[in-house]
Amino acid sequence: MSLSSSLQDVQIDDSIQLEQHSSILTIWLNRPESRNAMSLSMVQSLQVVFTAIQDDLSxxxxxxxxxxxxxxxxxxIKDMAAIRMQAASAGNNQAYVDFNRTFGALIEQVDTAPQTVVAVLEGAVLGGGFGLACVSDVAIAHVDAQFGLPETGLxxxxxxIAPFVVKRVGLTQARRLALLGSRFKGQMALNVGLVHQIAQDDTDLDAQLAEVTQQIKRCAPKAxxxxxxxxxxxxxEALSPLLDDAAxxxxxxxxxxxxVEGTMAFIQKRHPNWFNGE
Structure with a gap:
């Protein structure tokens, strides 16, 4: 299927690839030679895409x-070396601040994206990749995926990513994972609440992803x-005013x-009109 109209004219580089089937957009991180390490251009391309689809109900x-x-x-690491030169030239650390905060802005953007965000986690899920996993709505991991927060060892x-790790797994687990910098696999990621599902092999991973996307399609888009x-x-927010607004x-x-459509579909024992089953 061709890309949605909101994505037709987006300016991104080849550090990511876009693939759309029906109402599901897959964003492929596309730097396999570096295990998809996040360059500044990748971060910026992701920001462009998430901005473009913000209001796209399709x-x-x-x-x-x-x-x-x-x-x-x-x-x-190559980006870090370039930034080191900028900082040395400027005589201050502002280049580091800007680079780091740009990535934080992306994490915030993915966290609050109106679409349901599904992370499919294989191989290395480290540092910033760990952070992206923490802001997904659904995380499916291969049992042999390698998770870790290696920053303190560097x-x-x-x-x-620290605030999002704490929100995801709780302060106690976040302290242990960040301060030890240890690596762990899918089962522990499931145990600490980082991921929601683990797959035993590639076939299982694809099957679980297919089931999750079908479940997403069954839910009403605006709801x-x-x-x-x-x-x-x-x-x-304070609870009482929040509940008033929720009502x-x-x-x-x-x-x-x-x-109205959801209620009628339930009574008539049929799929609602937003579910095409593709």
Missing amino acids: IRAVVLRGKGRHFCAGGD GILPAQ SRATKALLHRTLN RQFADAVASEEG
Whole structure:
């Protein structure tokens, strides 16, 4: 299937590839020679794509995957070397600050994307790749995927991903994982709550992804977007006013075209009109 109209004119480089089938957009991290290490250009290309699809209701889900059987091995060391030269030339560390914060902005953007974000985790899932996994709505991992926060072993900090790691696995586990910098595989990732499902082999991984995307298609597009936004608000807003607003949103949803169609489909024992089964 061709790309949605919102993506027809996006300016991205070959560090990522886009593939769309029906309402599911797959973003492939495409630097297999470096285990899909995140360069600045990759980060910027991802930002462009997520900005372009922000209001595109035809894209129901975004699947993040890595080419070459690796998800993402973290930041690109070559970029760091170039930034070191910029910092030396400027006589200050602002280039490092800007580079690191740009990646944090991407993580925030993926975290709050209105689409359902599915991470398919194989091979290296380290550093920044670990952070991306933490902001997915659904994470499916190969049992042999290698997870880790190696930053402290390199003399640096997991600066931008730290808050998202804590939200995902809790402070106690985040402290252990970040301060030891140890590597672990899919089963432990499942045990600590980093991922939701583990696959035993490639066939199982693809089957689980197919089932997840089918489940996403069964849910109403606008209701899914509103639900994700509401869930995010629960972390930051006072409870009583939040529930008041949620009640108003519920009432609007019941009376909406989606609400009427969903109710009728349930009564008539059929799929709602937003589910095409493709």
